[in-house]
Amino acid sequence: MHPLEKFEYCPMCGSHHFVENSKASKKCENCGFELFMNPxxxxxxxxxxxxxxxxxxxxxxxxxxxxxxxxxxxxxxxxxxxxxxxxxxxxxxxxxxxxxxxxxxxxxxxxxxxxxxxxxxxxxxxxxxxxxxxxxxxxxxxxxxxxxxxxxxxxxxxxxxxxxxxxxxxxxxxxxxxxxxxxxxxx
Structure with missing residues (x-):
C-alpha cells in the first residue's frame, strides 16, 4: 500500500475532498493544502x-x-x-x-x-x-x-x-x- 492511500481526509481542514495530485502528492480541493510523500x-x-x-x-x-x-x-x-x-x-x-x-x-x-x-x-x-x-x-x-x-x-x-x-x-x-x-x- 502506498503511504498516501492512508490519507482519506485533509490533515489541515478535515475535508474528504483530498485527492491524488501526482504520484507523490495529494491535494485538498477545499483548502488547497498539498501533502507530498517523498522518499x-x-x-x-x-x-x-x-x-x-x-x-x-x-x-x-x-x-x-x-x-x-x-x-x-x-x-x-x-x-x-x-x-x-x-x-x-x-x-x-x-x-x-x-x-x-x-x-x-x-x-x-x-x-x-x-x-x-x-x-x-x-x-x-x-x-x-x-x-x-x-x-x-x-x-x-x-x-x-x-x-x-x-x-x-x-x-x-x-x-x-x-x-x-x-x-x-x-x-x-x-x-x-x-x-x-x-x-x-x-x-
Missing amino acids: SSANVAIITNSKGEILVERRRNEPVKGTLDLPGGFAELGETAEEGVAREVMEETGLKVTEAKYLFSLPNIYRYSRIDIHTLDMFFECKVEDESVLTANDDAAECMWVGPDDIHTEQFGLRSVRWGLIKFLGREECFSKEIHENVDKNV
Whole structure:
C-alpha cells in the first residue's frame, strides 16, 4: 500500500475532498493544502576489516527477519547522512565510525506495518576505530565478517542491500537494467 492511500481526509481542514495530485502528492480541493510523500532517507554501511572481509549482520526484526543485512537504518531528524550511518553502526555493532565515504545511492521500498515506505538508501564505505569491540545489538541478531567471495547476495533480505553489494563487489553485469526495471517492485 502506498503511504498516501492512508490519507482519506485533509490533515489541515478535515475535508474528504483530498485527492491524488501526482504520484507523490495529494491535494485538498477545499483548502488547497498539498501533502507530498517523498522518499525517506536511509543509510547503509559497508565496513571492511584488516583482512578485507565485509561486516554482515543477521536481521533480528521484521521485515525479512533472519536474513542477512549490512549495518544501517533510517536517518533521524536534524542529522547528516554521515552522522546517521555512524549512529546506526554504533547502535547495531558497538563500532565507532571514524570515516564515512559516500559511495552511491539506490531507491528502495521498505515494507513496514503494512505500508510501503519508499526510501533513498545512501551507501557509505566506513572505517571503524576498533574491530575487536564488535557486538550484535539493536536490530542485529548476529554480526560476522565475511570474505567478498563468500558473499551470496540472494541471502540478503532487503533489495537495495543486495543491489548495493552487487555494485560494490563489481558484479554489475545486469545491475543497471535490473534496478530500473524493478524500482517499483519489492523484490
